[in-house]
Every structure is written in C-alpha cells, then in structure tokens.
Amino acid sequence: MARSASWRWVIAGAAVLAAAAAATAFAALRGGDGEPRKLADEFPYAQEAAATAGGITLRLTSADFSGTATLVRLEAEASGLAEGGRAPAALVIARGGVRGDFAALTASAGGALTGGKAAPLTLRLSPVTDARERVLEVAQVDLYAADGTAWSVTGPWRLTVRPPGDIDRLLPVEPLEAAAVRGPAGVQVQVVSAARSTTEVEVVVAFSGGAVPLDVPVLRRPDGTAFPGAALERLGDGPFRFIFPPVDGPVTLVFGHMALPAPAGAPAHETAVDLGAVIAANGLAGRPGESAVIGPAAVRAVRGAFVPLRLWFDLGPGGKTRAQLELSGAAEPAPGEPGPVGWVALPGGKLLPVNAWGVGYQRDGTGAVVGAVTTLAIDVDDVSELMGTVAVSLGAPAETAAGPWEVELGPAD
Secondary structure, X not given: OOOEEEEEEEEOOOOOHHHHHHHHHOOOOEOOOOOEOOOXXXXXXXXXXXXXXXXXXXXXXXXXXXXXXXXXXXXXXXXXXXXXXXXXXXXXXXXXXXXXXXXXXXXXXXXXXXXXEEEEEEEEEOOOOOOOOEEEEEEEEEEEOOOOOEEEEEEXXXXXXXXXXXXXXXXXXXXXXXXXXXXXXXXXXXXXXXXXXXXXXXXXEEEHHHOEEOOOOEEEOOOOXXXXXXXXXXXXXXXXXXXXXXXXXXXXXXXXXXXXXXXXXXXXXXEEEEHHHHHHHOOOOOOOOOEEEOOHHHEEEEEOOOOEEXXXXXXXXXXXXXXXXXXXXXXXXXOOOOOOOEEEEOOOOOEEEOOEEEEEEEEOOOOOEEEEEEEEEXXXXXXXXXOOEEEEEEOOOOEEEEEEEEEEEEEOO
16 A cells, blocks of 8 residues: 655754745635635735845835735745855744844744745744735845754845735734644644634644644645645644634644654663764765665664664765664653753764654545654764664654644634
C-alpha cells in the first residue's frame, strides 16, 4: 500500500526555513462568488508601492482588510547579498521587523529565493479602522543560506497601504465559541478564542497533555463541505493559532491525527551507534550529499524505542559539518519540560544538545499513521569528531492517536 509522510521540523532558538516559507500560505480569502478564495489568488484590493534598501526591493501588490487583520501581499527581490561566499536561499520578515502604522500578528513570513526572487510573501498585520492611508515599515529582512547561516539587512522599507473608501463594511467581527470536547485517547480540545471576520476565521485551540495535531484541521459545513485551514503558529508551549477561510453559518472544527508526547519525567531512551564504523565502511568523508544505511553491526546498544537507520551529511551553519542521523520513532518534547529534546555524546566526550530535529509521520493509503522516524542534526567542526561510538539520549517517544476530534463553533452569546 502506498505511503506518504508529514513532517514537523523544529530548530530550537532559530528560525525554521520551512516554517517561514509555509507562513506565506495562510491567507485563504473570500472570492467574488462568496466562496473562499484560493490560496494562490491575489487579494482583492490592488496596491502599488515599492521600496529598495540594502540590495533588497519590496513591492506591495495587493491587500485585504477586515476587523481582525490587514493582509498584504509582497514581492521581494534580492541581489548581490552573498555572505561569506554563501548565497541567500530564503528571505524572512520576522515579527520584530515590522513597524510603522502596523504591528505583525504572526511570527514571520518568508519564502525561498530563486534567481534572486522570493515567492510572494503574505504579512498578517493589525487591522485598520478607517480609510486613511497607512505606512507599513519593514525595518529588517533576514536572509538564510542553504546551510542555515543567517544574516540581516536593515532598511527601512516604507510602503503606503491604501484601504478602500468603503472599508466600514469590511470591519464587522463575529465572536464564536464552543464547548470543550474530549475525543479519542482522552485528548481534550479546548477553543480558547475564535472569531469570524470578512477575511478569515481565526481559532486558538489548546490540547490536553501536550498533544500536537498532525493534520491540517478543517472547518466543515453541515452539508459536509470542508475548508482546510493553516497553522499560523504555536503560542509558546501552549495553544495553537489556526486560520481558515471566512466560512459563514454553523461550522464544525475537525482534527484528524494527534501526536501524544510522553509525560515529563519519563525515562530517557538511549541509543549508541558506531558512526566511525559506518563512515569507514562506506568511504564517507563528510561531504554534503553523502549517505549510508546503518546496519545492525554498527548498533552498539538500544535501550528504548529509537533504532538508528541511516546517516547522511550536509552543510552546517558557519561551515560546520552537519551529520543527520535518522532513527525509528517520534521524538516529541514532553509538555512543560525545559531544555532540548535530547543530547548527543561524541566519541571524544563532547556533549551536544539536540537543537535541530524533525519527525516524519508515515501514513498508509487511507491516511492512517503507521509509523514515524526522527532525524537529528549533529553539527561538528570536522567529521573526525564522529569517528567512534556516538550515544544519543532522547525522551520517551510520542504515540499517535487517530480522530476525529470535532468541535462545533457557534456565535457567542
């Protein structure tokens, strides 16, 4: 049976390029026929503004307005901005880089750079209250090389945003509410806040026990029509914020699969693998793109669920060598537990925190989760640091549960 996978990548203390690129895709808007607009569509109010600073040009092409947000679409071009011989591969506007008459409502927006041009960026900004022109000021743009190296370019870029003259009709907001629902595996879904405007339905949802949704949630009408949403961000270690098209009438919020992290304090799972033997047997030199399967003979100990499967190399930040170790199981951080998801002890005794890891959930043809793999990134100065037995200590693996969890949303009393 065919399989697919969904991934959650986490980089502690740094921007996540994949997440920044995905942040441009949340703007599902109304269309001319009253149905939600497709994600790739331009916004309905054309804008013409451009500014250049530090080799980067930002162009404001369209916008939309409501009582919950101002949504703007930007095009970006960058030229001559290599840093230390590294060309920028992604461009990100972080929340702190937005100033002027607006505040950013989401953590960041960004996209991959191809030929010096970025995919259109969508910024979700604070709402306006009248038709006066406003200035969107971008104070800083962050650039990322393919190896994760980051540097910043300072502006400012000042862009004039022009709301429509009849903006009053776009500003009504309808508060929504829902009772908490406890579904499969005892996971409780609690709607912290919800509101419907002319551009979106915004829902903030908390899950008991540190559960993490693995599927894109949908809003479902009574006739069964479903409208996928997008995860904007997680608010610290707590609730998740989702955005949906502005579907009218009664709707049901539906979640599919959940990852269920082990509780805080659960015993660590430990794995020891002789990476030196794997590197030598396969003639690896730590060059980007090199890889090898980890056979049973190289596995020195497995105390728990994480079995090493594969090793491959890539560029690390600052010219380091990045070794990526793939293991079976899902390393999701325990709820409320501080610090990294785990630790790696190198043969020479150096202890490194796991600051970058990804979890891939494998699915069968029906969409059911049938397995998971965790990929850890280990950044070293030289591949010689890996010649010997590497010990990995991770928290207990997460389990998965299939839904659905269904929450009916209705007008607040």
